Amino acid sequence: MNTTNKREKGIIYSLDALISFLIMLFACLVFAVILANNATQLEKNIYFFELEEKAMLIADSLVKNLDTNNSLLGACTYNTNTKRVESNKIDLELLFRAKQIDSNKFIVKRITVNDGKKTELNLSSAVLAECIAVKRFVLADGKKAVIEVETCRK
Amino acid sequence: MQKVKQKGFVFSFEATISILLLLLMLFYLPETKSNSLKELLALEEANDLLRVWSITGINESEMALDLNTLFGTRAGLEINERIIVKGNAKNNSVSTEGIILNQELKEEKIRITVFLD
Numbered sequence: 001m002n003t004t005n006k007r008e009k010g011i012i013y014s015l016d017a018l019i020s021f022l023i024m025l026f027a028c029l030v031f032a033v034i035l036a037n038n039a040t041q042l043e044k045n046i047y048f049f050e051l052e053e054k055a056m057l058i059a060d061s062l063v064k065n066l067d068t069n070n071s072l073l074g075a076c077t078y079n080t081n082t083k084r085v086e087s088n089k090i091d092l093e094l095l096f097r098a099k100q101i102d103s104n105k106f107i108v109k110r111i112t113v114n115d116g117k118k119t120e121l122n123l124s125s126a127v128l129a130e131c132i133a134v135k136r137f138v139l140a141d142g143k144k145a146v147i148e149v150e151t152c153r154k
Numbered sequence: 155m156q157k158v159k160q161k162g163f164v165f166s167f168e169a170t171i172s173i174l175l176l177l178l179m180l181f182y183l184p185e186t187k188s189n190s191l192k193e194l195l196a197l198e199e200a201n202d203l204l205r206v207w208s209i210t211g212i213n214e215s216e217m218a219l220d221l222n223t224l225f226g227t228r229a230g231l232e233i234n235e236r237i238i239v240k241g242n243a244k245n246n247s248v249s250t251e252g253i254i255l256n257q258e259l260k261e262e263k264i265r266i267t268v269f270l271d
Contacts, residue, residue, distance in 0.1 A: 137199060137223075139206055
């Protein structure tokens with residue numbers, strides 16, 4: 001009688017443990033799958049983030065600085081009276097002398113100035129899949145305009 | 155009768171623990187945060203508008219037009235807390251505020267709200 005009782009108990013415990021174990025295994029599987037998916041998603045995000053960051057940095061530099069060597073990194077006007085670079089005031093002549101940046105990861109494909117009529121400066125003819133266009137609002141030669149800088153991953 | 159009760163208790167206790175653990179694991183699953191600079195970009199664009207308006211001066215209709223050119227309907231504009239452009243409100247938004255002096259050297263408080271997806 002005692003032996004039977006023990007056996008019955010044992011069976012119940014084992015079945016229960018088996019169910020728990022299976023549930024835990026399933027939980028671990030779900031957890032691992034979701035972690036793997038998250039890792040892939042994060043990798044994609046970082047990849048995209050890098051391009052987005054560079055596109056924004058280039059566009060920001062263009063509308064905030066003055067660089068006479070390469071106006072892609074600064075095409076603002078210089079006020080000789082105040083001795084200050086005037087941010088968001090763009091010298092179009094200087095802007096259209098922009099040269100390609102020296103980077104092995106990114107290129108600026110095109111700069112578009114829209115002040116009522118669209119003017120484009122193509123810096124590369126390469127066909128690239130991953131591109132981001134960043135818009136900035138400026139005064140281009142005294143006229144309100146939207147400058148669009150299209151940056152692509154090589 | 156007592157035996158059945160004991161069996162039931164043993165089973166449900168262990169099962170409850172494992173189910174609770176399963177639920178806990180599912181509940182605390184890590185979420186991927188989307189790293190995007192779209193908020194910063196929206197702020198930069200809005201600040202561009204403030205900067206340009208501070209140079210050209212304040213003209214409500216032109217300002218509304220500029221806002222529409224840059225953001226379309228996804229931005230709102232307030233001047234001295236008076237709504238000029240309402241914009242299509244969404245859950246997420248970023249706001250930037252600036253004070254520009256008008257022709258009578260009176261302060262005009264301008265707020266641009268950009269609605270993000």
